[in-house]
Amino acid sequence: MHHRTRSTRRTACRGRWCRMNFEGEILLVDRANVDTDQIIPARYLTGITKSGYGQHLFTGMPGGTELLQSKPAATILVARENFGCGSSREHAAWAIADRGFRAVIAESFARIFLENAYTNGVVPIVLPKAEVEALAACGRARIDVAGQFVEALGRRIPFDLDPLRKSFVLEGGFMEFLAKKVELVRAWERAAAS
Numbered sequence: 414m415h416h417r418t419r420s421t422r423r424t425a426c427r428g429r430w431c432r433m434n435f436e437g438e439i440l441l442v443d444r445a446n447v448d449t450d451q452i453i454p455a456r457y458l459t460g461i462t463k464s465g466y467g468q469h470l471f472t473g474m475p476g477g478t479e480l481l482q483s484k485p486a487a488t489i490l491v492a493r494e495n496f497g498c499g500s501s502r503e504h505a506a507w508a509i510a511d512r513g514f515r516a517v518i519a520e521s522f523a524r525i526f527l528e529n530a531y532t533n534g535v536v537p538i539v540l541p542k543a544e545v546e547a548l549a550a551c552g553r554a555r556i557d558v559a560g561q562f563v564e565a566l567g568r569r570i571p572f573d574l575d576p577l578r579k580s581f582v583l584e585g586g587f588m589e590f591l592a593k594k595v596e597l598v599r600a601w602e603r604a605a606a607s
Contacts, residue, residue, distance in 0.1 A: 434560075443549070446494070448497070448500075449504075451474035453470060453502070455502075458504050463510070463511065464507075467509075468512075470512045492517060493545070494519065497523040497525070499528075503533070505526060506565075508549055510533055517557050519539065536556060541544040
């Protein structure tokens, strides 16, 4: 069965504010060591653009398709430890973003997946096991990237983000961050030349 990705639905909220502060339904991936081949199997890595991968998200994980179908509107993933381990494929972050997920909350991430998430504008949030357990039990959460907290169950749960990589997320990803910086340099050059 073909599942339409939510890429077009995601575009309804554009701009920095939408990346700074958002609320969504939670989908629990209740297993540790979810690797990149479970996130997006290698057989689907046929392109070099960031779109079209969401329909294959979690098809390499037993029960993954059914899991996504159980909460089709979810925009926040909650997972266990070592999420995104395995190969260094950036497509894993692309598939997560293309399916409409804005953040992944886990006990820990594989280092390369963590970098790929930041680079592609997906907020990777590391929380202690007890907090992950609490979030897994609730249906919705609000994430404030600028304020660095998750709000759920009437509580604010703080999280850490590297300041530079936080800038990537707030701009929508590394390329968007870089484009903005290049434009600032060009504007300065134009002003200096006049």
